[in-house]
Structure formats: structure tokens, C-alpha cells
Amino acid sequence: MIRSGTAATTAAVAAALLAATAAWPRAAQADPEDATAEADADAPAPDAPPPEEQPPAPVLSPATAPPVIAPPPPAFVTPPRFPQHFLFGNGLSLLITRLSVGYEYLPVAHHSIGINLFAQYGGGIITELLGMKGAFAGIGGELGYRFYAWRDGPFGPFIGGSLIGAVYHTQATFYRIDPRAYRYGQYGPALDFGWSAHLDRTTVLAVSLGAQYTFTSVDPSDLNEVTRLLVGDGPRPRGGIQVGKTF
Numbered sequence: 001m002i003r004s005g006t007a008a009t010t011a012a013v014a015a016a017l018l019a020a021t022a023a024w025p026r027a028a029q030a031d032p033e034d035a036t037a038e039a040d041a042d043a044p045a046p047d048a049p050p051p052e053e054q055p056p057a058p059v060l061s062p063a064t065a066p067p068v069i070a071p072p073p074p075a076f077v078t079p080p081r082f083p084q085h086f087l088f089g090n091g092l093s094l095l096i097t098r099l100s101v102g103y104e105y106l107p108v109a110h111h112s113i114g115i116n117l118f119a120q121y122g123g124g125i126i127t128e129l130l131g132m133k134g135a136f137a138g139i140g141g142e143l144g145y146r147f148y149a150w151r152d153g154p155f156g157p158f159i160g161g162s163l164i165g166a167v168y169h170t171q172a173t174f175y176r177i178d179p180r181a182y183r184y185g186q187y188g189p190a191l192d193f194g195w196s197a198h199l200d201r202t203t204v205l206a207v208s209l210g211a212q213y214t215f216t217s218v219d220p221s222d223l224n225e226v227t228r229l230l231v232g233d234g235p236r237p238r239g240g241i242q243v244g245k246t247f
Helices: 002-028 033-041 091-098 125-129 226-231
Strands: 085-090 100-109 109-123 135-148 156-171 183-198 202-217 234-246
Touching: 002 085, 085 091, 085 109, 085 202, 091 100, 091 109, 091 234, 100 135, 109 156, 109 226, 135 183, 135 226, 156 202, 156 226
Parallel strands: none
Antiparallel strands: 085 100, 085 234, 100 109, 109 135, 135 156, 156 183, 183 202, 202 234
């Protein structure tokens, strides 16, 4: 019984050795890459890399800070690009012994408002020689408006109207006060049209014709002949030759 058990054990050991010897060449002939793959598969998975950290924002010094953009300036009205002022004297009024100066202002193109001041003395040697009696002296002014056809200032054809106001004192002759002297007022509307042109860059010549209708504060029949003719009431023609400067 002991021998038969030993023999069985010996046979089992011999069979195992024979099987191992037969499998050894097949294991030696296996692909090394497959072995590496199997080893990698059996190895534990590595930990995932930590996420990249964002670099901190740089701190800008006052020298490197971006410039502050200033707000745009407030809108403003562009000033007109033409002469807005016209200062002049009226040469034609000297023919009726009137000294006259005026000023016009153009707030916008085409349109002007103006004032004209004058002092006048009528009568004298010429009227005495013509047999006309009487004389007068006075001061006054006009406030008016003009429309100019051109856009570049007080130039070109124009039309305008004004209101006249004056105070006069009558005399018997140019050298003697009239004992029956009158102090009276004259007032009324006037209308003019004409043309204004450059003489040079700033000098302007304006020629006008028109008419006026005036009223007096006294009975016109009480005025002397010269006064009634030149500065009385009713309709009268008028004209102007204005020479002046623009700026």
C-alpha cells in the first residue's frame, strides 16, 4: 500500500515537470510588447496632474497705469465766419449840412440791426442868397434793420427800413435866434434799398436811395421856410453814401 502511494506521487510530480518543460518555450517566444502592455494594464493609474494655476494680475504703478481719457469738451456754437460789425459815416448827408455816423451789427448771415446818429444845421448864406428865410439846428437818430443778399457780411444788394426821431430848434437866420423860435419833434418811418461793395479787405462803400414820411409835433405852417422844406412833415426822398470799416 505504501509503495503504490509513493509511485502515484512520483508519477504526478513527473507529469507536472513534463508540462512545465513543454510550456517554457512558448513563454519564451511571447511578444515582449504584449508583456509590457499586460504589465501596464496591471499597474495602478497615475494621479492626474494638478490644474495650471493662473498667474496673479500685475499691480500697476502710477507710472505704468493707463491714461485717464478726459471727457469731450462741451459743444459750442461756431462763431460766424464773416464780418459782423460795420462802422460808417454818411457822406451824402453833408450836402444838407448833416453830420451822421452809424453802426450795424449782423447777429446772423443776411440780417443786420443798426443805429444812426446825426446832428444837423440848416440854412445859411446859400439859402439867404436863394431868398429862402429861416434856419434850424437839431439832433436825432434812426433805428433800423437791413437784409443783405450775400452771406459773407454787409455786402451786396440790400433793403431795409428804419424809424426816425429828432428834435429841432428853429432860427430866423443862421446867425440870429428867431424870437418866434420853435422847439419841436420830428418822427416817422423810412425805407431804403441799395448796394454795398468792398473797396478793400475791410473798407466798404454802400449807396442807397429811399423815401421817408415824417410827422412834426407842431403845425408845419408855423415853421420857417427852410425848416419846413428840409425837416418838416410829409413824404420826402432820401439817399445815402456810406463809407466805413467792417470787422
